[in-house]
Amino acid sequence: MLNAFSQLMAQSGKGLFELTVNPQNESTTPVILCNGDFMAEIPVALGCEFSDLTLTGAMGTALPEGADLIDGGIELGVESRMCNAIKSACYYLESGKIRTPEMIITTNACCDSMDTLANLMNAYEPWAHVPRFIMDAPHTLDEESYAYFGRQLREAVTFFEGVLGRKMDWDRLREVCVESNKQSQLLLEFQELKKAVPCPAEPDLARQGTELSRWIKHRVSPEVTRWLEEVVRLTEQRVKEGKGIDGVDEKVRFLWQDLAGSWSTGTVLARLQKELGAVCVMDYVSYATWTPIDLASEEKMFASFAKRFLLEAAMTRQALHSTDLFIGDILRIVKEFRCDAVIMPAHVGHRDTNSRLKLVRDVCRENGIPCLVLGIDIWDKRFISPDVVFDRMSTFFQQTGLIAS
Amino acid sequence: MKSGLQSEVFEGFASAARSISNPELEKWKGGGGKVLGYTCSFVPEELIVAAGLMPFRIRGTGSLTAESANEYFEAANVCSFIRHTFDQVLQGRYDFLDGAVIGGGCDANRHIYDNWQKSPVKPQFLETIFFPHASGEPMALEFRGQLAGLKTKIEQHFGAEITDEKLRSAVRLCNETRSLQRDLYALRQSANPPITGGETVEVMVAGSSMPKERYNTMLRTLLEELRGATVPERKIGARIMIVGPGHDDTSMCDIVEELGGLVAADLTCFGGKVIFGSVQEEGPDPLQAIADYQVLARPFCPKNLGAHPHIQKELLDQVRALRVDGVIGQSFLCCNMWGGELYILHKELKEAGIPMLRLEREYVSGSSGQLQTRVQAFLETISGGGSC
Ligand code: SF4
Numbered sequence: 083m084l085n086a087f088s089q090l091m092a093q094s095g096k097g098l099f100e101l102t103v104n105p106q107n108e109s110t111t112p113v114i115l116c117n118g119d120f121m122a123e124i125p126v127a128l129g130c131e132f133s134d135l136t137l138t139g140a141m142g143t144a145l146p147e148g149a150d151l152i153d154g155g156i157e158l159g160v161e162s163r164m165c166n167a168i169k170s171a172c173y174y175l176e177s178g179k180i181r182t183p184e185m186i187i188t189t190n191a192c193c194d195s196m197d198t199l200a201n202l203m204n205a206y207e208p209w210a211h212v213p214r215f216i217m218d219a220p221h222t223l224d225e226e227s228y229a230y231f232g233r234q235l236r237e238a239v240t241f242f243e244g245v246l247g248r249k250m251d252w253d254r255l256r257e258v259c260v261e262s263n264k265q266s267q268l269l270l271e272f273q274e275l276k277k278a279v280p281c282p283a284e285p286d287l288a289r290q291g292t293e294l295s296r297w298i299k300h301r302v303s304p305e306v307t308r309w310l311e312e313v314v315r316l317t318e319q320r321v322k323e324g325k326g327i328d329g330v331d332e333k334v335r336f337l338w339q340d341l342a343g344s345w346s347t348g349t350v351l352a353r354l355q356k357e358l359g360a361v362c363v364m365d366y367v368s369y370a371t372w373t374p375i376d377l378a379s380e381e382k383m384f385a386s387f388a389k390r391f392l393l394e395a396a397m398t399r400q401a402l403h404s405t406d407l408f409i410g411d412i413l414r415i416v417k418e419f420r421c422d423a424v425i426m427p428a429h430v431g432h433r434d435t436n437s438r439l440k441l442v443r444d445v446c447r448e449n450g451i452p453c454l455v456l457g458i459d460i461w462d463k464r465f466i467s468p469d470v471v472f473d474r475m476s477t478f479f480q481q482t483g484l485i486a487s
Numbered sequence: 488m489k490s491g492l493q494s495e496v497f498e499g500f501a502s503a504a505r506s507i508s509n510p511e512l513e514k515w516k517g518g519g520g521k522v523l524g525y526t527c528s529f530v531p532e533e534l535i536v537a538a539g540l541m542p543f544r545i546r547g548t549g550s551l552t553a554e555s556a557n558e559y560f561e562a563a564n565v566c567s568f569i570r571h572t573f574d575q576v577l578q579g580r581y582d583f584l585d586g587a588v589i590g591g592g593c594d595a596n597r598h599i600y601d602n603w604q605k606s607p608v609k610p611q612f613l614e615t616i617f618f619p620h621a622s623g624e625p626m627a628l629e630f631r632g633q634l635a636g637l638k639t640k641i642e643q644h645f646g647a648e649i650t651d652e653k654l655r656s657a658v659r660l661c662n663e664t665r666s667l668q669r670d671l672y673a674l675r676q677s678a679n680p681p682i683t684g685g686e687t688v689e690v691m692v693a694g695s696s697m698p699k700e701r702y703n704t705m706l707r708t709l710l711e712e713l714r715g716a717t718v719p720e721r722k723i724g725a726r727i728m729i730v731g732p733g734h735d736d737t738s739m740c741d742i743v744e745e746l747g748g749l750v751a752a753d754l755t756c757f758g759g760k761v762i763f764g765s766v767q768e769e770g771p772d773p774l775q776a777i778a779d780y781q782v783l784a785r786p787f788c789p790k791n792l793g794a795h796p797h798i799q800k801e802l803l804d805q806v807r808a809l810r811v812d813g814v815i816g817q818s819f820l821c822c823n824m825w826g827g828e829l830y831i832l833h834k835e836l837k838e839a840g841i842p843m844l845r846l847e848r849e850y851v852s853g854s855s856g857q858l859q860t861r862v863q864a865f866l867e868t869i870s871g872g873g874s875c
């Protein structure tokens with residue numbers, strides 16, 4: 083099942099690289115380039131391509147030349163301990179490998195490293211002529227914040243219209259939002275199904291679904307909707323039959339409270355699942371909290387875009403907001419997904435996570451939840467190797483009695 | 488290099504800068520005055536002064552190990568300025584504060600709020616405000632909204648009424664501080680200035696560590712003394728400008744000046760960035776004037792994505808006006824913001840033919856040998872006309 087679904091993922095990821103990392107790309111579709119996430123529905127409705135340079139850098143670290151990209155970024159000397167996804171993105175940019183976009187959008191969402199990338203993009207001399215728009219993503223989460231950011235997103239549409247010389251087709255935007263809402267609903271349904279014990283499907287499908295629906299080449303397309311429908315249908319069937327993941331004897335369910343990054347899924351997490359029956363039932367990209375885009379009025383539509391952007395996109399939810407939100411998520415996920423333990427990868431590049439580890443440990447202790455802090459580089463397995471991570475996690479599961487020694 | 492400055496009033500500033508508490512602060516507390524701490528130069532002192540409180544900028548002075556803070560902030564991955572500063576908080580060195588406002592700038596700074604709130608030393612009043620990450624009218628308006636919220640909370644907690652008149656008067660007072668500090672900076676334009684870069688840092692740090700009126704009075708006296716001082720003849724090597732985040736110690740200036748150079752200017756969070764321009768004193772809405780000043784007039788923090796052209800312009804203007812021979816960009820390890828900004832500036836200054844040295848250091852590195860060697864090599868390169 084996983085292999086079949088991964089094909090769309092592979093195609094879509096490749097599509098992102100073809101679009102972004104190719105200065106000679108001759109496609110005439112205008113490209114909007116952002117330092118991080120953006121509301122996919124808007125470029126799609128405008129008939130534009132959209133690319134995210136952080137994601138490009140992050141996905142680059144998974145390529146065979148990933149280590150060279152990171153090393154190239156290190157040699158630039160931007161900041162020696164900065165996130166390696168961003169170093170790789172900086173290298174792509176500064177070595178002239180990125181196709182010149184038609185428009186640049188930068189926001190501070192979500193982390194300091196992404197801001198650094200934004201600053202490099204805005205100061206990149208060969209792109210001095212490219213029209214750009216800067217947005218301020220607030221760290222607060224209330225109706226006022228959504229309205230504030232929603233107004234900026236609306237302004238961004240006016241900016242795009244000005245550059246493109248044509249108006250937004252609002253009916254088309256609504257149509258795209260309907261598709262997007264369908265996908266969000268399916269992601270939530272899949273998430274509900276994953277609560278079953280044993281976990282009925284490869285948990286990583288949720289991450290793939292989110293990436294496909296929002297971030298990479300096929301975003302918001304009916305093709306992704308069909309893919310998600312199929313995932314949900316097959317998973318529902320497995321739940322009815324009481325089946326767990328093929329070939330896995332589930333013994334432990336855990337939360338990986340970070341992004342999976344570029345190497346952990348196929349190495350550590352796959353091995354833990356297969357060899358020890360330790361299943362990563364949730365990670366921070368898979369965790370879906372999507373609320374439907376409200377189509378009642380233009381203002382409501384933009385406020386709900388803002389809410390999605392600020393609250394519901396993985397890295398932003400993790401890095402832009404308070405520790406209370408982060409810890410609330412941990413407790414909720416542990417309860418709802420019946421996790422036996424929390425693993426904090428504590429990616430070395432995350433200034434935010436590395437500033438809240440004590441609070442996470444304290445809360446886990448108070449709630450009797452075994453918690454392991456790793457301190458790995460989710461984008462560079464040379465920092466701490468997958469074998470070492472596997473050993474540490476299996477020792478932890480044994481020492482906490484979750485798995486027999 | 489020493490300026491030969493002998494002044495009682497300067498000693499007052501220096502002792503305030505070299506420790507956390509100081510006699511002026513103690514006098515204020517002794518008289519029943521309250522002190523509100525803050526962590527970022529974008530938290531407007533005007534609002535605190537208007538409430539009848541003394542603003543105090545929280546820093547890590549005196550910290551050596553940051554051991555306790557490292558439990559909260561992972562040592563290898565979080566900037567040492569934040570860790571040492573928070574360590575001093577945990578050690579109880581800030582127990583004299585009646586409250587604190589965390590200016591949420593970078594990711595690490597923002598989390599001081601979360602960590603302090605859940606620590607055993609949580610003050611009774613702890614708030615946070617977030618500086619916008621872009622400049623424009625909507626952002627200035629949004630920031631005004633945050634300031635209005637903070638104003639209400641201060642009023643409620645401290646039982647103070649902050650009227651527009653009180654705000655206007657606080658604006659005048661803080662503008663006067665900035666203006667006096669600019670006068671101090673101007674003295675370094677001369678070929679043989681009466682005050683060094685290191686001494687200037689101490690006067691600046693003292694500015695956010697004691698009651699404003701008292702500080703202004705003392706600074707006026709110091710300026711008079713400096714204007715009338717006979718400065719001993721000495722040979723000054725390269726004139727250097729320092730750019731980077733909030734360096735509240737003199738270590739980099741000391742290295743440069745002991746090697747015969749002069750730190751003639753800076754664009755840092757305790758120095759050149761806080762004396763830029765003035766808040767509008769007229770106008771119907773003083774809170775909006777403060778917000779406009781912070782968001783529109785001085786966006787010199789790279790956490791603001793539109794800041795770079797402003798930083799670049801200000802830097803080049805000062806390099807020209809103050810005949811700067813070379814720029815030292817220093818940031819702390821794990822500071823993504825300044826790491827990126829200094830990378831960009833380095834490229835641009837190279838094209839403009841202005842030598843620049845980039846340094847990543849720890850907050851408590853004192854005058855470490857490695858830093859000294861790199862600065863020495865840089866100064867020699869400048870004097871020798873070589874490229875860097
Ligand atoms: S959120 Fe974390 S992984 Fe993503 S770019 Fe920022 S530091 Fe890197």
Ligand code: SF4
Pocket residue numbers: 566567568569592593594595596732733819821822823824825
């Ligand atoms: S030096 Fe950098 S990381 Fe440290 S507090 Fe300042 S902006 Fe933040």
